[in-house]
Amino acid sequence: MSAFIVDHNVINRIITSIANETDRNRGRTYRQGILAEAGYDAQNYESVKQLGRDLHAMNVVAVRARYPDDTLDDLPGSGMFYEPRFVATLGGLRSRCQYLMDLHCLRYQCSEGTVPDWPLYKTLAEITYSVADSIATSLPEYEQARWDAA
Numbered sequence: 001m002s003a004f005i006v007d008h009n010v011i012n013r014i015i016t017s018i019a020n021e022t023d024r025n026r027g028r029t030y031r032q033g034i035l036a037e038a039g040y041d042a043q044n045y046e047s048v049k050q051l052g053r054d055l056h057a058m059n060v061v062a063v064r065a066r067y068p069d070d071t072l073d074d075l076p077g078s079g080m081f082y083e084p085r086f087v088a089t090l091g092g093l094r095s096r097c098q099y100l101m102d103l104h105c106l107r108y109q110c111s112e113g114t115v116p117d118w119p120l121y122k123t124l125a126e127i128t129y130s131v132a133d134s135i136a137t138s139l140p141e142y143e144q145a146r147w148d149a150a
């Protein structure tokens with residue numbers, strides 16, 4: 001297995017999706033609750049930016065675990081410097097699928113060393129499962145499937 005520091009756009013799309021997930025006046029979503037338990041306020045842009053920095057740092061630690069003899073500048077991927085930015089994203093299923101792919105990519109690239117034991121990694125995994133579930137349950141095929149089918 002190889003590991004790399006993900007492209008900054010991956011993390012930027014993740015934090016943008018988190019920040020845009022809900023109308024700020026309607027209360028907290030399930031995923032925002034997951035983040036709150038991890039110490040992040042998904043309705044506060046500075047907190048979401050900190051989440052981005054923490055995800056990047058976790059990615060760097062995982063890649064360092066995979067390549068312990070490499071200098072920081074020689075690690076594969078997008079590099080050490082990361083500044084969170086909120087980016088324009090398209091709406092709809094395509095955007096949610098990209099969000100899920102970004103979550104899967106980051107989680108996979110963070111699966112080295114002891115990082116999978118970190119609370120932040122577990123939070124990332126929980127959010128990934130939640131996004132996947134929300135995509136699957138929004139599909140017409142899901143709506144047409146029978147409950148307790150024989």
